Amino acid sequence: DQQVKQNSPSLSVQEGRISILNCDYTNSMFDYFLWYKKYPAEGPTFLISISSIKDKNEDGRFTVFLNKSAKHLSLHIVPSQPGDSAVYFCAASPSGGSNYKLTFGKGTLLTVNP
Amino acid sequence: NAGVMQNPRHLVRRRGQEARLRCSPMKGHSHVYWYRQLPEEGLKFMVYLQKENIIDESGMPKERFSAEFPKEGPSILRIQQVVRGDSAAYFCASSQKGPGANVLTFGAGSRLTVL
Numbered sequence: 001d002q003q004v005k006q007n008s009p010s011l012s013v014q015e016g017r018i019s020i021l022n023c024d025y026t027n028s029m030f031d032y033f034l035w036y037k038k039y040p041a042e043g044p045t046f047l048i049s050i051s052s053i054k055d056k057n058e059d060g061r062f063t064v065f066l067n068k069s070a071k072h073l074s075l076h077i078v079p080s081q082p083g084d085s086a087v088y089f090c091a092a093s094p095s096g097g098s099n100y101k102l103t104f105g106k107g108t109l110l111t112v113n114p
Numbered sequence: 115n116a117g118v119m120q121n122p123r124h125l126v127r128r129r130g131q132e133a134r135l136r137c138s139p140m141k142g143h144s145h146v147y148w149y150r151q152l153p154e155e156g157l158k159f160m161v162y163l164q165k166e167n168i169i170d171e172s173g174m175p176k177e178r179f180s181a182e183f184p185k186e187g188p189s190i191l192r193i194q195q196v197v198r199g200d201s202a203a204y205f206c207a208s209s210q211k212g213p214g215a216n217v218l219t220f221g222a223g224s225r226l227t228v229l
Contacts, residue, residue: 004156034217043118043205043220044157089156100147100209100218101170104156 003027004092006105014113019077021108023090026071031095034102035064035075038087047088048075052095080112116141118208118221119188126227133193133200135224139208146189147218148181151203163189164212196228 005024013019021035031052036044050057050064050073057064063076077084087107093099119138127133139146145164149157159173163183174181178196183189193200203225207218 036220041222043120043207043222046217046219049217091157098170100145100162100212101159101173102149102157102218104149104158106154106156 002105003030004090004103004105006088006090006108008108009106010109010111012111012113013080015082016079019075019080019084019110019112021075021077021088021090021110023073023075023105024071025073025092025103027092027094027103028071029094030092030103032093032099033064033066033073034091034093035062036089036091036104037084038089038107044089077110080110082112082114085110085112118143118206118219120204120206120221120224122224123222124225124227126229127196128229129197130195133196133226133228135191135193135204135206135226136188137191137206137208137221138188139206140210140219143208143210143219145209145212146183147207147209148189148191149205149207149220151205151223153202157205160191162212169212193226196226198228201226201228 034049035047038044066073089107090105091102148160151157161181162170178194180192203223205223207220
């Protein structure tokens with residue numbers, strides 16, 4: 001029972017173009033959403049997050065959009081750079097005292113070609 | 115300013131042996147979390163500990179797995195009598211605050227291979 005789904009195992013884009021990574025969730029109790037980036041042989045690194053009371057959060061080249069009614073979020077990277085090549089994990093947590101209990105998707109491997 | 119340190123990075127065990135994975139949280143962090151990533155899967159929560167206390171072990175398998183975070187020293191995830199299905203990457207994370215922290219800082223992981 002996958003509560004957080006990343007349906008694209010991989011994505012390839014050209015340097016300078018936009019990368020759009022998608023994530024769907026099923027649990028209505030999820031209240032906070034995060035994106036982590038992971039390079040090979042390293043741990044996941046926090047990238048950006050969004051609370052359910054917002055529909056957009058921007059940090060430099062990275063923007064996360066949340067559509068609560070569709071239970072869908074996306075990460076936009078503009079412009080994409082070769083150093084962005086990594087696995088991107090979408091994660092969700094409930095509100096309140098259990099928000100350390102992240103539920104992760106399977107990840108999307110992003111490759112940015114020079 | 116070292117991050118979350120995990121060791122060993124790679125561990126090979128034969129079926130029936132014990133595996134011990136260690137995690138030192140970031141300086142100033144007193145909350146530790148263990149996650150497991152099985153092949154082709156996302157990370158899954160296992161256990162949340164503070165110094166000398168297990169706060170939430172709802173994600174831990176009921177048998178063979180245990181975790182501790184003693185007053186002195188690193189947190190330990192112990193797997194007794196390992197089986198092939200235990201082969202996975204085990205990630206430790208830490209946070210300065212507990213519930214309400216939201217953002218966890220992860221270590222590089224310990225990859226367990228059971229032969």
